[in-house]
Amino acid sequence: MIIAAFLMCIIASLDVALHLRHVLDIFVGLNNSNSKSVIAALNDTSSWINVMKMACYVAQTFVGDAILIHRCWIVHGRNGLVIILPILFWLGFTACGVMTLYIQATSDTMGALLKAKSIMPFITSMLVLTLAMNVLTTGLIVYSPWKIQKPWLNTRSTFTLRSPFSALLILSLESGLIYTVSMVILFAVYMVGNNAHYGVSNAIVQIIGITFNLMITSVGHGNHAEGGIAPPNSFMSPDTRNEDIKPPTLSTGWR
Numbered sequence: 362m363i364i365a366a367f368l369m370c371i372i373a374s375l376d377v378a379l380h381l382r383h384v385l386d387i388f389v390g391l392n393n394s395n396s397k398s399v400i401a402a403l404n405d406t407s408s409w410i411n412v413m414k415m416a417c418y419v420a421q422t423f424v425g426d427a428i429l430i431h432r433c434w435i436v437h438g439r440n441g442l443v444i445i446l447p448i449l450f451w452l453g454f455t456a457c458g459v460m461t462l463y464i465q466a467t468s469d470t471m472g473a474l475l476k477a478k479s480i481m482p483f484i485t486s487m488l489v490l491t492l493a494m495n496v497l498t499t500g501l502i503v504y505s506p507w508k509i510q511k512p513w514l515n516t517r518s519t520f521t522l523r524s525p526f527s528a529l530l531i532l533s534l535e536s537g538l539i540y541t542v543s544m545v546i547l548f549a550v551y552m553v554g555n556n557a558h559y560g561v562s563n564a565i566v567q568i569i570g571i572t573f574n575l576m577i578t579s580v581g582h583g584n585h586a587e588g589g590i591a592p593p594n595s596f597m598s599p600d601t602r603n604e605d606i607k608p609p610t611l612s613t614g615w616r
Contacts (some may be wrong), residue, residue: 362577368424369570376417376566383410412466418566419458419487425540425569426451426494432576433498443501450494457487488551492544499537540565540572 387402405411430447437443461483468479543565551558 362428365424365428366574369421369573372417372421372424373567373570376414376421376563379410379414379417380563383414386410407465407468409466412462414563415465416462418562419455419462421566421569422491423451423455423458425573426454426491428573429495429498429502429537429540433501436502444498447494447498447501450490450497454487454490454494457483457490461487484551488544488548492541492548495537495541495544499541502537537572539575540568543568 383403387399406415430444430451433447434440434444461480464480464483543561547558547561547565550561
């Protein structure tokens, strides 16, 4: 986890630095002797700096999806069968990402290269595979605490957000949902041919790092008890938190 956190920080920082360098080169370093206009320079997606920015997106997604698969594997008790399909999606994304970088780096075409027929199938496949992987792994991660919590909920007359596993359920859902929604938006704007996909794809490089650290930060803030485990009465309603708690028995339905 520490290595992944450092990698994501380096990749996200490099992506920001590349964008800054690109903007400075075009709007500050561009002079009258340069034959390229500002628009042409921005659209030159085969330039080394644009190739590197695409590499940052592919690398950050590669690391983020790997961590998501690892979390799914841990949540399901290190059951390798659960993550076979996500791993296949992950490997397919990696292959499409490498082909995208190769075509972009070796192409002499300027302009809307990301919409060219030679590269569009790989980018589309890349987005579909990572989106499918995200939906699948997030669903599997959320299902695990829900499955554990369900017997406890069956003993309650009403649903409560203070059940022992509801906090984990909500945290798992919202941390994965941010990334998944971002991928849905990116896929939508790219398929309709809107130039907004440039901005969204750049934002996702940062969003992946945020969602990776969100669960760690949230759990760290909540683990205020000794040993990093929240006290049992922290899951109860305020008016019953200070009451005496009877030892759990089989008839109470507690797990």
